[in-house]
Amino acid sequence: MSAEYQVNGQIAVITLNNPPVNGLGHATRSAIVDGMKQALHNDAVKAIIITGAGKAFSGGADIKEFNSPKAMAEPTLHTVINVVEGSSKPVIAAIHSVCMGGGLELALGCNYRIASAGAQIALPEVKLGILPGAGGTQRLPRVLGLEMALNMIVSGTAVASEKLAKTALFNEMAEGDLMQAAMAFAEKVADVRPLPRVRDMKVDYPNYEAYLQFSRNTVRAMSGPFPAPLKCVEAVAAAVTKKFDDGIKFERSLFLDLVQTNESKALRHAFFGERAASKLPDVPEDTPVRPIKSVAVIGAGTMGGGIAMNFANAGIPVKILEMKQEALDKGLATIRKNYENTMKKGKLTPEKFEQRVGLITGTLSYDEIGQADIVIEAVFEDMGVKEQVFKKLDEVMKPGAILASNTSTLDVDKIAAFTKRPQDVIGTHFFSPANVMKLLEIVRGKLTAKDVLATVMGLSKKIKKTGVVSGVCDGFIGNRMIEQYSRQAGFLLEEGCTPEQVDKAVEKLGFAMGPFRMGDLAGNDIGWYIRKRRYVEKPQITYSKTADLLCEMGRFGQKTGAGWYDYKPGDRKAYSSSVVNEMIVKHSADLGIERRKISDQEIVERLIYALVNEAAHILEEGIATRASDIDMVYLTGYGFPLHTGGPMFYADTVGLQNVVMSMQKYAKGRHGDAWTPAPLLARLAAEGKTFN
Ligand code: T1G
16 A cells, blocks of 8 residues: 555544655555545544655655656546545645655645645756646745745755745644644644635735746746746746636646656656666665775875865865875865865855865875775876875775775776775776766776675765766776767868867757867867877777877867867867868878768767767676666766756667667768677667667
């Protein structure tokens, strides 16, 4: 049963019980209606309380049911709310912990609402690319007023219940035990008539047209490719401009439009993908984890400093080890500066500033980090240097300490072999800037112990990262894929594109930055260093030489004042470079390539399908556990447009048969071997299946 019914004296209590968050799935909705029927037919019952078991009143509609017959099966949430609102006996919502989405809409259909402090109150539907579809846009403005309700619905942000205590949303805030307070309240209102109903209230807002127009303009400007925010404004507007039942109909029509959009499906995919990534098929969820009460970081450079900040932000003390006092002082000063800048922006209180800075200390001696529960090295990306560091860590770190490498491509199994405790070695690949980027690639060595994996996955959540497990291969998941993306970008230059044309094509799709602006930002010499290694290790892989020619000109990007683009001192704006464009044209001529006009569609397909094809190999090899993990890597670490759901979801949306057909077209061109479909991709396409 996903809702229990019981009668205490004259009060019936319906308790939602559909763990983990009392999602209002079909079974729960049916159980609520059954409970209501029992209470209404029992003359001994004078009032009805609805509440939630466990850690939520209700987290809303069951998102897992969306776009399936169950979502629309009677009793729909609308029907449930109509039964509650049409009750002949008072219905009281007893709210605690989480009351969101359809859960809040259910509470708004009750006659009364009482809440414990600290409950998260929200209509977060917009974050899933939809809008409150069971009356929230019509009822919330009636209890909170137009502005507060509009802000909550358009942002989807949760508000603590105590902050809404003085509004008409809550009739009472429960002191102490919620159910005791609810029972007392129910006794008090059992005979009060007429029964108050939110739908009978009015939204009072003089000159609402001007406010709504201002809201439309503001929301249109900030919602980018997502249609839902603006529809939220229109739905809330109906609470002021239409009769209640007409407003409900209008809201429903907007909801049904949005729930079918690719943007909403992409956002829901990302919602579940974020949560699925922490599940490891061969690591039980109840695997005991090692306590992490202190952290050590080796290296106070850009990465080491950023990594250290993550742990300080989570309240965990961090000791940074450097070899030279000057480097240590510089690193600690940079960290302090970063926090000062955040505080200046009003995003950090002085108290928090002091607390976080105080949690990060420095040392020049390995002896002082031996007691840390985890040590993360962020030293130069060279296997020889890693060898020295890990041999030393093996000597000094206490038994049971986790030894992590921030390597971005090197073989974690080789690193583990430098120690006598390979089971304690793992990769924790942060993305620069490490204190900002959400992605953490957790690289699992062949011998990495399961409790180490579970510990680091739990730690990634604690430091608010999206942890994605990768097996060991060159580049893990993200960088291995980006290499194919970069290859195609270079070939496109040789065949007829300019850097800005390639960048603009993918930025139009929604990428934060195209490959060439990204190269100028990150440093073109990084790729140059890796390609030089690749030319030796894998001579069969072809690359465009344009990137090498660029580096031979010393054009490493913003850090050298010139890269694919020209830059002016103190200005990060990228200006088209005639020098570079001439170099590219000359290089095409040297190769005997007749440059041609290339469409944006070809640019987007070649860049993204190159990612997808490599990802299919990564999936097949078991480097990534599932396709949605790869989507999470690209959504949280590489600026892939959120409204597409990530490269794999994007390919599913296009249709894998269409992806393969495009690849077959490109296989006829230069470097056609790059377009041989991975066996998994070819099979799924042939079977009309999808990655996700
Ligand atoms: N439906 C289905 N599953 C849900 C769910 C939901 N609404 N909310 C959470 N889960 C699952 C989640 O996938 C995870 O599963 C587990 O619960 C714990 O989640 C008509 C149409 C409620 C604040 O958008 O914001 O109502 O991984 O890890 O950190 O207008 O979950 O364990 O298998 O996030 O404690 C609107 C979304 C729905 C709320 C709890 N509601 N959920 O956070 O746990 S649309 C939402 C959250 C709607 C109506 C419309 C959070 C949380 P698993 P968790 P948490």
